[in-house]
Amino acid sequence: MPSVANCVMQRLYRRDIWRDFKPRQNNAEEVQGWNGNHPSLRRLVSSSSSGTNVVVDVGVWKGQSTITMANAMKAAGIDGCVIAVDTFLGSPEHWSMGGDLFERANGRPDLYETFLDNVALANLTDYVVPVPQTSVTAARILRGLGIKAAIVHIDAAHEYEEVIRDAEEYWEILSAGGYLVGDDYDQSWGGVVRAAGVFSAKVGLPLTIEPPKWILRKVDA
Numbered sequence: 001m002p003s004v005a006n007c008v009m010q011r012l013y014r015r016d017i018w019r020d021f022k023p024r025q026n027n028a029e030e031v032q033g034w035n036g037n038h039p040s041l042r043r044l045v046s047s048s049s050s051g052t053n054v055v056v057d058v059g060v061w062k063g064q065s066t067i068t069m070a071n072a073m074k075a076a077g078i079d080g081c082v083i084a085v086d087t088f089l090g091s092p093e094h095w096s097m098g099g100d101l102f103e104r105a106n107g108r109p110d111l112y113e114t115f116l117d118n119v120a121l122a123n124l125t126d127y128v129v130p131v132p133q134t135s136v137t138a139a140r141i142l143r144g145l146g147i148k149a150a151i152v153h154i155d156a157a158h159e160y161e162e163v164i165r166d167a168e169e170y171w172e173i174l175s176a177g178g179y180l181v182g183d184d185y186d187q188s189w190g191g192v193v194r195a196a197g198v199f200s201a202k203v204g205l206p207l208t209i210e211p212p213k214w215i216l217r218k219v220d221a
């Protein structure tokens with residue numbers, strides 16, 4: 001495990017949570033998700049030179065975006081990790097989609113188990129530290145531990161109030177020069193578009209749009 005990943009793992013859990021982990025199946029399948037393979041994620045991680053090489057992925061679902069960024073880190077030989085934050089309970093739109101997006105054991109989605117399986121089958125356990133928490137609680141836990149991030153990818157709840165609150169909370173732990181990246185800058189997600197614009201104005205920094213990602217670089221305004 002790279003030393004940065006090991007350090008974050010020990011601070012959060014005092015042990016390597018992957019040590020005795022066995023996925024429920026043997027073969028990796030394509031990881032279902034939304035915009036998690038976007039090229040901007042790969043590019044920003046590969047070219048990241050700021051801070052500690054910690055990436056925080058907020059809203060990870062089954063792991064598509066986490067796996068994309070951890071793979072980029074591994075391929076570039078970066079000593080770092082992706083901290084993967086999610087309740088692993090799904091959002092309202094996922095519960096109303098119907099179909100077979102996830103199993104429900106005892107009424108609880110099996111998204112955390114699926115996420116862990118997908119990371120393990122992608123051979124990325126050395127680069128991924130899960131935090132099964134709400135986005136705000138996780139931000140406060142990380143801040144309390146003094147963990148700073150070079151990149152934060154926000155893709156949790158999509159309502160205006162929640163997106164802007166996530167942007168505010170994670171801006172606090174973003175290193176100078178780091179990137180805040182959000183998903184779903186698209187008219188079908190009006191709350192995301194509004195929150196990105198309001199937050200950009202608040203910090204006085206320009207938004208870069210690489211559809212459907214919105215990106216802010218934390219530099220002195």
Ligand SMILES: C[S@@+](CC[C@H](N)C(=O)[O-])C[C@H]1O[C@@H](n2cnc3c(N)ncnc32)[C@H](O)[C@@H]1O
Pocket residue numbers: 032033034035036037058059060061062063064065066085086087088089090091133134135136155156157
């Ligand atoms: C659109 S999915 C994330 C997709 C993922 N980035 C990918 O690459 O496929 C949104 C995720 O955010 C999580 N979520 C929603 N609200 C949350 C909150 N307040 N705190 C933590 N996770 C949340 C849901 O459980 C869901 O897994």
